Amino acid sequence: MSEREITCQELVELVTEYLDDSLPPDRRLLFEEHLAFCSACGTYLEQMRLTIRLTGTLREDDLDPIARDSMLAVLRGFAR
Numbered sequence: 424m425s426e427r428e429i430t431c432q433e434l435v436e437l438v439t440e441y442l443d444d445s446l447p448p449d450r451r452l453l454f455e456e457h458l459a460f461c462s463a464c465g466t467y468l469e470q471m472r473l474t475i476r477l478t479g480t481l482r483e484d485d486l487d488p489i490a491r492d493s494m495l496a497v498l499r500g501f502a503r
Contacts, residue, residue: 441454
């Protein structure tokens, strides 16, 4: 892999900046070039867009208490 390519892991780490349109132009180009050749990362990007769109419409009352507790447990696990 050349210096001018990014890995799938790097794409995952950059996806928030890409979606926020805060990725520097040179990194954005590499990101989009990777997407052109990696369907798995393209799927991941679309899943992230859908997640953002859907979570923007959720309210706490929409969640089942068990689902809420499960999600909080997962997030706490990431924080560790």
